[in-house]
Amino acid sequence: MNPIPEGAFWVRMPRFIGDGIMISQALEPLRQQLGTPLVAWGPGSVLDLYDGCNAFAAVAQDERLGRRAWTLARVLRRHRAAGVISLTRSLRPLLAGWIARTPLRIGWAEKGGNHLATHSMSFLADRSTHHIDRYQILLRRAFPDLVACPPVPLRPRPEAEQAAQTLLGREGLRPGFVACGIGGNEWNKRLGSDIWMEVLQALGQEGFQIALLGHGQEDARLAEDLVARYPGTRNLVGQLKLSETAALLGQAGALIGNDSALPHLAAAVGCPVVTMFGPTRPEWTAPRGTRVRVVRRDDLPCVPCAVHGCSVPGHPCMNQLAPAAILQALHDVFDPRTVHEP
DSSP, X not given: OOOOOTTOEEEEOOSSHHHHHHHHHHTHHHHHXXXXXXXXXXXXXXXXXXXXXXXXXXEEEHHHHOSOHHHHHHHHHHTTOSEEEOOSSOSHHHHHHHHHTOSEEEEXXXXXXXXXXXXXXXXXXXXXXXXXXXXXXXXXHHOTTOOOOOOOOOOOOHHHHHHHHHHHHHHTOOTTOEEEEOOOSSGGGSOOHHHHHHHHHHHHHTTOOEEEEOOSHHHHHHHHHHHHHSTTOEEOTTXXXXXXXXXXXXXXXXXXXXXXXXHHHHHHHTOOEEEEOSSSOHHHHOOOSTTEEEEOOTTOTTOOOOOSSOOSTTOHHHHTOOHHHXXXXXXXXXXXXXXXXX
């Protein structure tokens, strides 16, 4: 873990990985044009991705700092923080920055945030824009001269890269394999096992090696079922830290995944992505990248519903996605000329 530099901008990271990646990507103009070090500040489970990577100078874990605003304010003062950037919708970072009297405090205006921040705007002011664009609009309140620029691919710390290489060798996976992110934080964002089986069979017929990625018991059960039905598929569910998953995706030829953290992570490291959207809005939260494709049932009148359940029989936005559409999207983004040499 790198030492925390003085005079840095402290960036609050959320517990949702995909949101954290979008926040990190929105900060690219600051990295390239201001030169002020950035400290990623948040839960350790998320900060594993950013510890020692090329996107942040250091990380500061909640578990080590404590959660009370007064305690956090003392930490900010001790490190002479130049500012607090809270693109999450939490007031606690802004309150800590206000108590510490950090010169710059950027955050959302809702729930009194406008009184704590030096620069703020309403999160709901423009609901038509992608989250990354919305974050950058807020950042330009404080830095009006920032110029848009593409993000540099995320590179995890060397230890994570080495762990991924070791796993590749142990599993017999060659660079250019197809990773499948089978999970999702809500049931109505997940493909069913039968659709996944059709996708796996088609990939196998085309000669692709396949690795299943995910986390938690539900993903583990699905992976076991898929491997039993299609032997030869590598089951990597639950075997990797977040940083190691990023390193592994840097060696993949593409990722096919539900609307979840993994497509964002894959796009951040430069891996081609196919992601399946159902109830949510890709215009707000789809991964960003030149080789990202979204597969969605745009012909359904209920899409997008943006709800946590589903009242439509058969849940058609996910359960009736065509495997052929997913595979066509893969062919659109996959370029064997860019696959890493072993």
